Amino acid sequence: MDTAERDHRHAWATDLLDDLADRDVVAVAITWVDHSGITRVKSVPLDKLPDAAAHGVGASPVFDAFLLDDSIVSGRHAGGPVGDLRLHPDLDRITVLAGQPGWAWAPADRHDQHGDPHPQDERGLARTMADRLTVHGYEIKAGFEVEWAVGQAGTDDFRPATTGPAYGHARQVELSDYCVDLIAALAEQDVDVLQFHPEYAPGQFEVSTAPEDPVHAADTAVLVRETIRAITVRHGLRASFSPKVVADGVGNGGHLHVSLWRDGRNLFAADDRPHRLAADAESFAAGVLRHLPALCAIGCPSVASYLRLVPSHWAGAFAVWGVENREAALRLVAGRDLEIKPYDLSANPYLAVAATLAAGLAGIVDDARLPEPVGVDPAHVRHAARLPVSLEEAVRAFEDDDVLFEAFGPEFAATIADVRRGEIDRFADSTPEEIAHATRWRH
Missing domain, CATH: 3.30.590.10 (Glutamine synthetase/guanido kinase, catalytic domain)
Structure with a gap:
């Protein structure tokens, strides 16, 4: 992900802030679904959405090895404590949550710290x-x-x-x-x-x-x-x-x-x-x-x-x-x-x-x-x-x-x-x- 793309995402998210604030949004839930089918989340206050869109929100790759009971498998390619991913919210899908007043939601694409897609990003594989x-x-x-x-x-x-x-x-x-x-x-x-x-x-x-x-x-x-x-x-x-x-x-x-x-x-x-x-x-x-x-x-x-x-x-x-x-x-x-x-x-x-x-x-x-x-x-x-x-x-x-x-x-x-x-x-x-x-x- 180059600088121009990060700038574009930052500006796009900034343009969304006033409308989201007018709809009483306080924070944005950024979700992904792990390999065990559990929806996991990192959230940001509304004013941090542009930074999240441009640079992502940190999340460990260890979630690739989570089981449904939150225990962690020591797998061949996942499960260790080392590394970091970035969750980039898809602004096309940002939604004000009617069942959770004060919240908006967006699904995440998972990238590495350089902005390249994570090899085990489930949403990316579907795409x-x-x-x-x-x-x-x-x-x-x-x-x-x-x-x-x-x-x-x-x-x-x-x-x-x-x-x-x-x-x-x-x-x-x-x-x-x-x-x-x-x-x-x-x-x-x-x-x-x-x-x-x-x-x-x-x-x-x-x-x-x-x-x-x-x-x-x-x-x-x-x-x-x-x-x-x-x-x-x-x-x-x-x-x-x-x-x-x-x-x-x-x-x-x-x-x-x-x-x-x-x-x-x-x-x-x-x-x-x-x-x-x-x-x-x-x-x-x-x-x-x-x-x-x-x-x-x-x-x-x-x-x-x-x-x-x-x-x-x-x-x-x-x-x-x-x-x-x-x-x-x-x-x-x-x-x-x-x-x-x-x-x-x-x-x-x-x-x-x-x-x-x-x-x-x-x-x-x-x-x-x-x-x-x-x-x-x-x-x-x-x-x-x-x-x-x-x-x-x-x-x-x-x-x-x-x-x-x-x-x-x-x-x-x-x-x-x-x-x-x-x-x-x-x-x-x-x-x-x-x-x-x-x-x-x-x-």
Whole structure:
């Protein structure tokens, strides 16, 4: 980053100060998401935003080796006390937080002290993968579904804050003011909400946002989750985004929707093709399907993920695709997009986007073809391949996947594996109930 770029960023942030002050902003939260899926933060008073934009805010690279419980792995390329990074807020995404009066938020790009991108910057990797598709003439649009369970405060156990039935309007009535405040806060933050509704599990809700540029889609997923957290706390409740809130219950998903575009046309809406899949869209989907076992180490990255990723629970536990099949790992939403169902909210959304795009692009380059779609619950299909049944199995698939290894690079890929195995060791002797309890309020 040269002097001219630093001066530009400083001037840009300075121009924002008056408007932010007029909106009663006192400080700016600058966030990044670590390899374990935890949103971390450094904050600056409002008047320090120009300096933060130009020169960054110091943060140790040790966060690359953090586990979900804040313990630190001594990895091959991360985990030591030496070094410093700079967090540069993306001023394009600065947002006044409706659920936290006095605060604004911006996602961070992580650079070294010379202004060069950090090799393990998750947001930067997502941008790189999106740019690769742009070079091939494609545009990607993406969006996340965010599921969470609302529990009573004052306990680390999960006690649902509602008694209404799954998908029932009664549940929404019980928390009507909460729901209104949340939807209003998201709208005030310019989040384009497509749908909001009670979900299946006790106290569970879901919000879906409109498709956008994939990096911004990951930003929005972070903003949505932290807004949910803030509004929930303000109502005296607790929000859990864990893939398994209680060991014997239905977990929270974080499904990713992606569509492929060329020349303004959605290639998942080709009227002249079977299932409305243009050839390139089919290849993209086939690439994702081919690499799904390895993708689980990114999109299902916690030990708790594999308590959720089980057959006949609408989690997508089999490596198959289907048209509007909610038990298939890849659900083709006819004429719209591809939904990747195994992913959950212990995943870093930037890494989920990056890895998915890498797999899809590999499918396009290879002119990959999809097998026949599955039109029933794949649990009843002979020889339907299960996705990994444990995080260890997913990590082995990730380490053996040449496409993802190239996309991440050796240092980044090794650290992902080290962090995943650190969590595996952390829960080696834990029961499902102990795993659910330890992860319930972390993500």
